[in-house]
Amino acid sequence: DTEVTQTPKHLVMGMTNKKSLKCEQHMGHRAMYWYKQKAKKPPELMFVYSYEKLSINESVPSRFSPECPNSSLLNLHLHALQPEDSALYLCASSQERGLPEAFFGQGTRLTVV
Amino acid sequence: DQQVKQNSPSLSVQEGRISILNCDYTNSMFDYFLWYKKYPAEGPTFLISISSIKDKNEDGRFTVFLNKSAKHLSLHIVPSQPGDSAVYFCAARKSSGDKLTFGTGTRLAVRP
Numbered sequence: 001d002t003e004v005t006q007t008p009k010h011l012v013m014g015m016t017n018k019k020s021l022k023c024e025q026h027m028g029h030r031a032m033y034w035y036k037q038k039a040k041k042p043p044e045l046m047f048v049y050s051y052e053k054l055s056i057n058e059s060v061p062s063r064f065s066p067e068c069p070n071s072s073l074l075n076l077h078l079h080a081l082q083p084e085d086s087a088l089y090l091c092a093s094s095q096e097r098g099l100p101e102a103f104f105g106q107g108t109r110l111t112v113v
Numbered sequence: 114d115q116q117v118k119q120n121s122p123s124l125s126v127q128e129g130r131i132s133i134l135n136c137d138y139t140n141s142m143f144d145y146f147l148w149y150k151k152y153p154a155e156g157p158t159f160l161i162s163i164s165s166i167k168d169k170n171e172d173g174r175f176t177v178f179l180n181k182s183a184k185h186l187s188l189h190i191v192p193s194q195p196g197d198s199a200v201y202f203c204a205a206r207k208s209s210g211d212k213l214t215f216g217t218g219t220r221l222a223v224r225p
Binding site: 041043056101 | 149157211214
């Protein structure tokens with residue numbers, strides 16, 4: 001199994017809603033990442049987890065809250081988002097932190113209305 | 114401040130010919146470079162990488178060349194196939210870092 005699975009594929013939420021994005025991998029990878037990609041822009045790193053501990057937060061607003069319940073799962077909790085947060089959210093994993101060859105999921109297309 | 118640049122937003126190539134995708138970077142702290150391919154509605158897929166201690170890495174039809182003095186890398190696909198049609202992202206990493214800095218991508222179309 002060389003897949004990173006993200007759910008849901010699409011999400012529309014209001015600015016007062018609370019929702020969560022989920023990411024799962026069963027490759028035994030110990031590093032997991034959240035990226036954000038706006039239209040016609042490159043992916044930008046948001047968070048890095050290594051061995052289930054948050055190791056990097058790229059100055060992401062607190063309305064985005066990551067969580068790594070175990071080595072296979074990564075969540076991104078969303079609350080009080082703004083329309084400008086609408087983007088493709090990509091999850092990725094790699095064998096270890098520091099190994100750059102990452103496997104990406106297909107992403108969650110988020111629209112904030 | 115775009116530290117990794119792909120100046121050609123699109124490229125069209127005949128099937129069987131060579132595709133050359135280019136990438137320039139500005140940060141001399143980058144020491145590892147990768148190419149990812151992305152189909153519509155899918156996440157990026159890792160293609161090939163190169164360390165700054167090398168100037169070439171080859172994997173089947175894909176070869177990446179690195180020119181450190183020019184801060185330039187390129188991806189060669191030979192021969193190009195219609196299934197190679199996708200958006201190609203160049204990415205770079207600083208030594209001992211985790212963050213991949215991506216270029217804006219080049220859309221490759223391989224004509225049958």
